[in-house]
Amino acid sequence: MSHSNTTFDNLPDEKQQRIIDEATREFAEYGYHQASVNRIVTRLGIAKGSLFKYFGTKQGLFEHLFDRAVAQFKGPLKAARGASPDRDVFRGIEQSLLAGVNFIESHPMIYRIYLKMLFQENFPMREKFLTEVRKASAKYLRPMVEQGIASGQLRPDLDTDMAIHLLDSVMDRFLQSWSVPHLDGGIGLYQASREDVINKAAAVTDMLRCGLGNTASAGDKA
Incomplete structure (x- = not known):
């Protein structure tokens, strides 16, 4: 659900993106409490009132960034989930890990906000936001697990x-380990x-295959 209004949505795409980029940079660098709307509008060269007209409050701006x-x-x-033509569940998991790293490489500021x-x-509304993240992840993973059980994998x-x-x-921990040195745990x-x-x-996926995989089915195929 977007927390912007039609005034923002009707702006040219380039201007919308500039506002989003500067706001994301601010929250990523300073967190929520220390983030400054004044700094954002100064870098953008727009009036502070314009930003509030678009999003209502600083919280409204952050909620829009989160939803986006x-x-x-x-x-x-x-x-990534659909990348495996043979519907291999573990291949889908492996591709999801790689897609997550690719996303962080492309959107490092967004991931910094998530880590904060x-x-x-x-962090304001931390419980609400993290609950939504976990729900979105579960919604993504559930069809993979259900299909994996139904197919015998x-x-x-x-x-x-x-x-x-x-x-x-x-x-989640795989992506944190790639992004944060003290969460790597020495695995490189x-x-x-x-x-x-x-x-x-691939190594993580193989371990999951050993623990979650249907060994009886694998034995039948051997």
């Missing part, structure tokens, strides 16, 4: 909700080369 970021992240993930939200307890005794929680946790994932990221995504 979630929508942007969904596109690459959906493409994740680790700063005083995943163990038939899996608790679907627990499997979704596990995959969400693995994917932080800012790793593309080749190393691909190899580590």
Whole structure:
């Protein structure tokens, strides 16, 4: 749900993008409380009243950025989920990990905002925003898990909700490890080369396959 109004939506695309970029930069660098609308409008060269006319409040501006970021992240993930023509669930998971890294490379400021939200307890509406992130992730993963169980690729005794929680946790920590040095845990994932990221995504996926995969089905195929 967008928190802008038609005045903002009717602006030329280039102007909209400039406003979004400067606001994203401000929240990424300073967090929510220290972010300054004055700094944003000064860099943009527009009146402070214009920004409030577009979004109402600083909170309205942030909510618009949040909604926009979630929508942007969904596109690459959906493409990754459908990238496996043979509907291999684990291939879809592997491609999702890589799509996440690609997104962070393309939108580093957005991910910095997410990390601040994740680790700063005083972040406004933190519970609301993180709940929405987790719900969006679960909505993305549920069809993969259900299809995997139905097709026999995943163990038939899996608790679907627990499997979704596990995959969400693995994917979230994988991306954090690529982005934050002290969360890497010594595995060499932080800012790793593309080749190393691909190899580590494959290694994580293989581990998940061993734990979640239907070994009986695999044995039948052998």
